[in-house]
Amino acid sequence: MSIKFKAEKVDVFYNEKQAINNISLNIEKNMITALIGPSGCGKSTFLRCLNRMNDVIDSCKITGNILLDNEDIYGPNIDPVDLRARVGMVFQKPNPFPKTIFENIAYGPRIHGLASNNKELREIVFNSLEKAGLIDEVKDRLDDQATGLSGGQQQRVCIARAIAVSPEVILMDEPCSALDPIATAKIEELMNEISQSYTIVIVTHSMQQAARVSKKTAFFHLGELIEYGDTDKIFTKPKNQKTLDYITGRFG
Amino acid sequence: MSNLKKRKRVEARLKIYGVASITVALLMLATLLISISLNGYSAFRQAYFKISIPVDMSQFATENGSLSSKKLNLYDWDGLVNQSFNSIFPDITKRNDKRKLFQIISSNSGYDLKQIVKNSEYSIGQKNMVVWLPLSDDADQYLKGRFNIKVPEEDRRLNDKQIIWIDTLVAKDIAKLKFNKTFFTAADSREPESAGILGAVVGSSLTLFVTILFALPLAVMASIYLEYFARPGRITDFIEVNINNLAAVPSIVFGLLGLSVFLSTFGLPRSAPLVGGLVLGLMTLPTIIIASRTSIRSIPPSIREAALGLGASQLQTALHHVLPLATPGILTGTIIGMARALGETAPLLMIGMVAFIMEVPNSFTSASTVMPVQIFMWSDSAERAFYERSSLAILFLVGFLIFMNLIAVILRKKFEKKW
């Protein structure tokens, strides 16, 4: 297994407040990694370091190294704009653009010049919707407003939108927290299908979800990485008492 | 139970207060509009007299048979009109009476006749023409029933004889009120019957065009910078405080600034829509910036994150997603700013736009006036006929404002997105 992301001694501060404390973590390629932990422990913060989404927050300072394919993503040669095309993101709340479904998905390929003509663009859009498992539901209404879809459908539009720019990594921050169990099941199925070709990092509050979809799990607590390993091990024989307490619901 | 009753009573009372204040506001507005309309509607018509003028057109012909404007300009049209008018009253021969007689027709009627000849297709062979020319403003007011005859004769602008002459004209059916086309096609004039609003309307339009062209792009770019690129800190705070302060600066200060910067330093022409537009642009800039920033800030951050997360640059995010969504708010702010600029006189006085200008401006640098200044100048004139014209001009100004607001509403509807 090759390593996609290598985080070394990462500290993150919001002004004076430390949100991430000395985290080192390797994320493997073409695999689903879950980040779990109680609220406020820094999961989102860590996730957003991986595609430099924290750059837009002025108070946020990051130290340490994060390597993507052995290249420091905070290094001088990396343009955060290019990086975010390689490392896509799906947010907790579905956030489609207030445009048509087609325009939502076509936007990324368009700004990155991935399609040389309209036919290719349509192909990308259809492929992405297909991969996101949405094509049957929306193929007749691509020109409808994406904001008129149901929450679950909107979230899958967002996933299709992220897939459309052919990223290497997809970061997902609680992608199912606003969805019902059926929509959640669809998205989990979708993650399973695409995990062969994409590296996925998912933040989740659902122990079951982490157990169902991920190969590896990292447990965060108060900004520190408490335990990281194969999901089976973490959920059956955790080494750390805190992990055990958390997964058995004794605190959270 | 009594608590519920009490609450309902309070609610009912509040509702009555609300309805009452709206009624009062509407009544005031209605009073204003009605009184202005009553004063102004008569300016839609102007008293004209019909006259047959013997003139041998062949004397203006050039060698190739067309009209020579040089010859036309040299001709004594005033004398011709007076002479012809005199022939309607052949028994008036004394110098003094003649002078009184000519006072009831417009002193510009010679000029008007020349314009009619220039612009019409009277053929060279023609020896006589029949035209309608304006009566003087006093005769006009008399025909409109706005002349008080009970005032002693020596205090009146028309004496008894003149009134009898006018009555004679009316009785012969050669003097009557007709549609006042001049008001809509001319610029200012010393004589009310020759004065029009077009010069001021064109002046206002040119000025506002400069204002919007100058203020809107600057304001939008400034807002994007402040919202998206400026790092919070002393300098940003300083800029922010100053923008808010500028919005509250009295408008005359901007006029002084325009006078010293645009006129003295850069040497731009006085009284020009270009300078007026720039001054009003500076004045409305803070208003538009504040509205734009509020509007940009109200776009949910999730949209911005979505675009950034796809690898869009800050600029692409702003241009493709934030600005289109913020457009309705920006437009509202702009229209409010423009409406204020349209009604503004004080700063324009400083840069000389209060001048008396008889020509409709035809460029951004030609001397011109604007509607509120025109209204101000007319309402300051002694002639009663200017008073009704200034009321009609006010109605025009209000109409202009309503038109602008209508455009704003339409644009807003067009750009509004449903979430």
Ligand SMILES: Nc1ncnc2c1ncn2[C@@H]1O[C@H](COP(=O)(O)OP(=O)(O)OP(=O)(O)O)[C@@H](O)[C@H]1O
């Ligand atoms: N923009 C910010 N400015 C200041 N502090 C922040 C900011 N974002 C997060 N924090 C702080 O950083 C810490 C970690 O936050 P983070 O959002 O990463 O937690 P989380 O693990 O994702 O929590 P949750 O499960 O509730 O989403 C929290 O204490 C939070 O208050």
Ligand SMILES: [Mg+2]
């Ligand atoms: Mg979070």
